[in-house]
Amino acid sequence: MHELSIAMSIVEFAEEEALRRGAKVSAVHLKLGALAGVVKSALQSSYEMACENTRLQGSQLIVEEVPVVVYCPSCRADRPLRSIQFFSCAECGAPTSQVVQGKELEVVALEIQE
């Protein structure tokens, strides 16, 4: 259960931004990769807890889930992953471990009211 500490870092960052801009943050947009090792629902409820008694109280966490993309040595191109239980190219089936996308845990935008 490390989602709470992650949620707290997100809130801390958003609070700093809110203070710096003299604005109110109403929503935080987060990119979450399927391989980030973070459970979306646990993060959502942790976020609510982390927001309590901060400037972010009442704000929303909007999570965009990012699918895994791998480099396929056989297609010589970036391809979707067949499944997280099957590290192979969704197109041709060649096994691959080269993750190109899917480890993201990144705040990408804030909705602010000035």
Place this chain on the structure above:
Amino acid sequence: MNSEPRLVEVRKNVLKQNDLVARALRTRFREAGVFVASLVSSPGSGKTAFLEKALTQLRKAFRVAALVGDLATDNDAARLARSQAPVKQITTGTLCHLEAAMVQSALEGWNLSELDFLFIENVGNLVCPSSYDLGEAMRLVLLSVTEGEDKPLKYPTIFNSADVAIVTKIDLADAVEFDWATASANIQAVRPGMKVFKLSTKSGEGVEDFLKYLEGRLTEARRTSVA
């Protein structure tokens, strides 16, 4: 405050702080010439027993040390101390994983250039440690035969984040009807090309093979860092 909300783009990697500390540690380890291996597994898969064995054996020819993460007790550190190698406990409290900063502060006062191998035993947990880089050169994931062959499919993220898998307690394989072919296929499914070792800390079978591999990795790491 009455204006319409507007969207501002920002860019903040939530784990950036950890990644930065991990990167600094990795550079420090490389410059000191110490090969750092971390261990992850579920609770009870034999990390501590394996580490005690590895430390005892390696100590005959190398300078070894270990950091061990545990939620509440120092039992693991006490067990590992029997190997006579320097061991330091990191008590994480309720935290389910180690972070790079904990490794960094645990290493205060240690002269890393006096070491050949440093092991970092993570908290027994197959979920949370996957997100946190500790600056290690190699991440080992342990899987005991008593846990079943499908562990890699249930926890693909941690298996995918590891470099080498070790199947432990193989002396019990027959008793629990462990299906090696299935386990191996599952490991390869979530991490194609992963190197896998099988060993028993109790009987000693397979331990030597793994330690030879580790020595090879140390030699290779030192050669490439000089070049």
